[in-house]
Amino acid sequence: MKHIEYIKESLDTQTLIELYEKLLKPRMIEEKMLILIRQGKVSKWFSGIGQEAIAVGVTSVLENDEYILPMHRNLGVFTTREVPLYRLFSQWQGKANGFTKGRERSFHFGTQEYKIVGMISHLGPQLGVADGIALAHKLRKEKKITAVFTGEGATSEGDFHEALNIASVWDLPVLFIIENNGYGLSTPTNEQYKCENLAERGAGYGMESHILDGNNVLEVYQKIGEIAKSMRKNPRPVLVEFKTFRMRGHEEASGTKYVPQELMDMWAKKDPVENYKKFLLSEGILTEEQDAEIRKHIKKEIDSNWKKVQEEPTIVADLEEELNDVYAPFVYEEFPPQGEKENIRLIDAISSALKQSFERYPELVIMGQDIAEYGGAFKVTDGFVSQFGKDRIRNTPICESAVVSAAMGYSINGGKAIMEMQFGDFVSTGFNPIVNYLAKIHYRWNEKADVIIRMPCGGGTQAGPFHSQTNEAWFTKTPGLKVVYPAFPVDAKGLMNTAVNDPNPVIFFEHKLLYRSIYQDVPKEYYTIPFGKAALIKEGTDVTIISFGAGVHWAVETLEQHPEIKADLIDLRSLQPLDTETIYKSVKKTNKVIILQEDSMFGGIASDISAMIMENCFEYLDAPVKRVASLETPIPFVKALEDQYLPKGRFEEALLELIAY
Structure with missing residues (x-):
C-alpha cells in the first residue's frame, strides 16, 4: 500500500x-x-x-x-x-x-x-x-x-x-x-x-x-x-x-x-x-x-x-407538544371568493390557482415530466413557460424519487416547490422520500417541507392498472402529510392556493375524469379555502352520505334519480385534516350513514371514518355504518370490467338498503 x-x-x-x-x-x-x-x-x-x-x-x-x-x-x-x-x-x-x-x-x-x-x-x-x-x-x-x-x-x-x-x-x-x-x-x-x-x-x-x-x-x-x-x-x-x-x-x-x-x-x-x-x-x-x-x-x-x-434532566413526555410538532405552524389567511366569475372546468381552476400563486411567490417552482413547453400530460401548465420561464417551470428526467427529494431540498434552502406526478400511480417510485422525509422532517428537527405533490388520479377513463389508481389511503395513514381531494372547480382553486401558502407537505389529488367534465362559476380573483372544512352539498334528514372526489358526483346523480331521499351529502374536500365536526353533526341529525370511496375497501379512509363514527356517535345510529368502495382487485382496462370494478353502480343499491333498514 x-x-x-x-x-x-x-x-x-x-x-x-x-x-x-x-x-x-x-x-x-x-x-x-x-x-x-x-x-x-x-x-x-x-x-x-x-x-x-x-x-x-x-x-x-x-x-x-x-x-x-x-x-x-x-x-x-x-x-x-x-x-x-x-x-x-x-x-x-x-x-x-x-x-x-x-x-x-x-x-x-x-x-x-x-x-x-x-x-x-x-x-x-x-x-x-x-x-x-x-x-x-x-x-x-x-x-x-x-x-x-x-x-x-x-x-x-x-x-x-x-x-x-x-x-x-x-x-x-x-x-x-x-x-x-x-x-x-x-x-x-x-x-x-x-x-x-x-x-x-x-x-x-x-x-x-x-x-x-x-x-x-x-x-x-x-x-x-x-x-x-x-x-x-x-x-x-x-x-x-x-x-x-x-x-x-x-x-x-x-x-x-x-x-x-x-x-x-x-x-x-x-x-x-x-x-x-x-x-x-x-x-x-x-x-x-x-x-x-x-x-x-x-x-x-x-x-x-x-x-x-x-x-441536564431527562426529557419528560408532553403529549400536546408531541402532537403539535408533527406539522410546521401555519396560520391560515383567508382570502374570500369575490368579484367576477367565469364558468370553467376543474383543470382550468387548478391552472388558474397555480398561475396566481406563481405571481404571488417569486421563489415558487414546479417540477415534473413534460410540464414545460408541452404543458404537462393534462396541459395544466400549458403556457406557463412563456409567462414564468424555464427556471421555474422545470422539466425533469423520469426519476420521481430524486425529484421529490430535490423539492425537499429546495424548501430547506428557502424555496417553495410543487411536483407534478405525471400520474398519481407513479408516486410509488417516489414513495420513500414522501413518507420518510417530507412527512417526518418537522417532527424530527423542526424543519418545514414546503412541498406540494400533485396527483392526477382516478378511474373512469379506461386507462388500466397503472394510470387509474386513487391511492389516498397510502398518505392519510402517514402522520405529517396533508391530503387534499377536491371534487369541484371552486374548491380546487381555493384549496390549491391554500396548499401553496401552507409550509407543510400537501398531497393534492386531482381526478382525471373530473378535469374536463365538471364546470362551475369560479371567481377570477385569488381566494383561499381552509383545509379540514368539508362542504355540505345537499341537506336532508334521512341519511348522511360522505364522499370525496368523483364519488361526490356519483352520489349527486343517485340522489337526482331518487328525489324522495333527503340526504346530507358531505364532500370532505380535505382528508387530512378531516372535518369530523361536520361529520358527527350530520350523523347525530340523520342517524344513518353511508360512506362512498373510489379506492378499494380494505384499508381505505372509509374504514377509518366508519370506526370514528361508531366510537363517537354510536348511540345516535339507527343502522350500521355502510361502506361502498371499489372491488378488491387492481383496476382493469376494458370498460365493462372497469364499470364493474368502480362502486358507482353498487352505491344506489347500498343506499336503498340503508334507507330501508
Missing part, C-alpha cells in the same frame, strides 16, 4: 496546526464514546475512526453558509462547523438541548443554524435533497456549492443515480462525495459493484470526477479547496471518490470479525490522525509539548461538556 505523502505547498503553519486540531477533536470524542458505550452510558455509536480527514478536510474549505449533508461517520463535519459539544452530546443522549427533542438519535438530524442537513437511514434521498438546495442557490444566482456525503454501499441505490443525473442535466453545483470505506455493513466492495472505481460512474452522467486519498487531510483540503473554488465560479456537479477504510464495525454492536485481519493491519498503518501528526513533528511544525497541550485542551472541552449534559 502506498505511503501517505503530505504536500503542504503554500499552507502556513497556523492552517497546518488547525487542521490537526480539527482532526484530533472528533477522534478524541469517539474514543470517549467507545469507553462510554462499554459502560452502558451510550446506547449506539457509528464510528468514523479512520475517516476523519474527509469530513474535516471538506468542511474546512466550505463557506459557513454552504450546506453540508453528512452521513453516520462524519462527526468531523459537526465539530469543524463548531457545533457546541454539549448540544451534540445532548442529542446523542436524547435530551432537550439536542436538536430533535429526543425524537432522533446520533446523526439523524439537521440544523439550519450550522447549515447541516442530517441523513435518514434510507441513505439515498439526501443526494436528491442536495440537488434541491443547490437549485435554490443557482436560481438566486448565489455562488454557493452544496456538499453531500454517501458511502460506497449507497451508490447501489437508485437515488444515487437519479440525483447525479438531475445535477448533471441542470448543472447544479453539488459536490457528491463517496466515502469508499470497504464495507456496507458486512458486504465488501466486490459484492457491491463491478467497476474498479466508483468515480468512473461520473462519466456516465457527463460529470467531472476525481479519486482522492481519504486518509490524507492535506490532499483532501487542498484538492477539494480547488474544486470548490472552481464550482463556485463555474456551477456544475463534481463526483469525488475518497479511498478510505472503516476501522470499526458498521455500528459498535456489529463488530469487525468479517474483516480479514491483514486488511485491518494494512489500513491501521494509514491512520489519518497519527500519520499527519508524525508529518507535523518531522517538519518541526508541531512539538510533542504542543501536541500534549492540544490534547489536554480538547479533553477538558469534552469532559466539561459531557458533565454539563449529564446534569
Whole structure:
C-alpha cells in the first residue's frame, strides 16, 4: 500500500496546526464514546475512526453558509462547523438541548443554524435533497456549492443515480462525495459493484470526477479547496471518490470479525490522525509539548461538556407538544371568493390557482415530466413557460424519487416547490422520500417541507392498472402529510392556493375524469379555502352520505334519480385534516350513514371514518355504518370490467338498503 505523502505547498503553519486540531477533536470524542458505550452510558455509536480527514478536510474549505449533508461517520463535519459539544452530546443522549427533542438519535438530524442537513437511514434521498438546495442557490444566482456525503454501499441505490443525473442535466453545483470505506455493513466492495472505481460512474452522467486519498487531510483540503473554488465560479456537479477504510464495525454492536485481519493491519498503518501528526513533528511544525497541550485542551472541552449534559434532566413526555410538532405552524389567511366569475372546468381552476400563486411567490417552482413547453400530460401548465420561464417551470428526467427529494431540498434552502406526478400511480417510485422525509422532517428537527405533490388520479377513463389508481389511503395513514381531494372547480382553486401558502407537505389529488367534465362559476380573483372544512352539498334528514372526489358526483346523480331521499351529502374536500365536526353533526341529525370511496375497501379512509363514527356517535345510529368502495382487485382496462370494478353502480343499491333498514 502506498505511503501517505503530505504536500503542504503554500499552507502556513497556523492552517497546518488547525487542521490537526480539527482532526484530533472528533477522534478524541469517539474514543470517549467507545469507553462510554462499554459502560452502558451510550446506547449506539457509528464510528468514523479512520475517516476523519474527509469530513474535516471538506468542511474546512466550505463557506459557513454552504450546506453540508453528512452521513453516520462524519462527526468531523459537526465539530469543524463548531457545533457546541454539549448540544451534540445532548442529542446523542436524547435530551432537550439536542436538536430533535429526543425524537432522533446520533446523526439523524439537521440544523439550519450550522447549515447541516442530517441523513435518514434510507441513505439515498439526501443526494436528491442536495440537488434541491443547490437549485435554490443557482436560481438566486448565489455562488454557493452544496456538499453531500454517501458511502460506497449507497451508490447501489437508485437515488444515487437519479440525483447525479438531475445535477448533471441542470448543472447544479453539488459536490457528491463517496466515502469508499470497504464495507456496507458486512458486504465488501466486490459484492457491491463491478467497476474498479466508483468515480468512473461520473462519466456516465457527463460529470467531472476525481479519486482522492481519504486518509490524507492535506490532499483532501487542498484538492477539494480547488474544486470548490472552481464550482463556485463555474456551477456544475463534481463526483469525488475518497479511498478510505472503516476501522470499526458498521455500528459498535456489529463488530469487525468479517474483516480479514491483514486488511485491518494494512489500513491501521494509514491512520489519518497519527500519520499527519508524525508529518507535523518531522517538519518541526508541531512539538510533542504542543501536541500534549492540544490534547489536554480538547479533553477538558469534552469532559466539561459531557458533565454539563449529564446534569441536564431527562426529557419528560408532553403529549400536546408531541402532537403539535408533527406539522410546521401555519396560520391560515383567508382570502374570500369575490368579484367576477367565469364558468370553467376543474383543470382550468387548478391552472388558474397555480398561475396566481406563481405571481404571488417569486421563489415558487414546479417540477415534473413534460410540464414545460408541452404543458404537462393534462396541459395544466400549458403556457406557463412563456409567462414564468424555464427556471421555474422545470422539466425533469423520469426519476420521481430524486425529484421529490430535490423539492425537499429546495424548501430547506428557502424555496417553495410543487411536483407534478405525471400520474398519481407513479408516486410509488417516489414513495420513500414522501413518507420518510417530507412527512417526518418537522417532527424530527423542526424543519418545514414546503412541498406540494400533485396527483392526477382516478378511474373512469379506461386507462388500466397503472394510470387509474386513487391511492389516498397510502398518505392519510402517514402522520405529517396533508391530503387534499377536491371534487369541484371552486374548491380546487381555493384549496390549491391554500396548499401553496401552507409550509407543510400537501398531497393534492386531482381526478382525471373530473378535469374536463365538471364546470362551475369560479371567481377570477385569488381566494383561499381552509383545509379540514368539508362542504355540505345537499341537506336532508334521512341519511348522511360522505364522499370525496368523483364519488361526490356519483352520489349527486343517485340522489337526482331518487328525489324522495333527503340526504346530507358531505364532500370532505380535505382528508387530512378531516372535518369530523361536520361529520358527527350530520350523523347525530340523520342517524344513518353511508360512506362512498373510489379506492378499494380494505384499508381505505372509509374504514377509518366508519370506526370514528361508531366510537363517537354510536348511540345516535339507527343502522350500521355502510361502506361502498371499489372491488378488491387492481383496476382493469376494458370498460365493462372497469364499470364493474368502480362502486358507482353498487352505491344506489347500498343506499336503498340503508334507507330501508
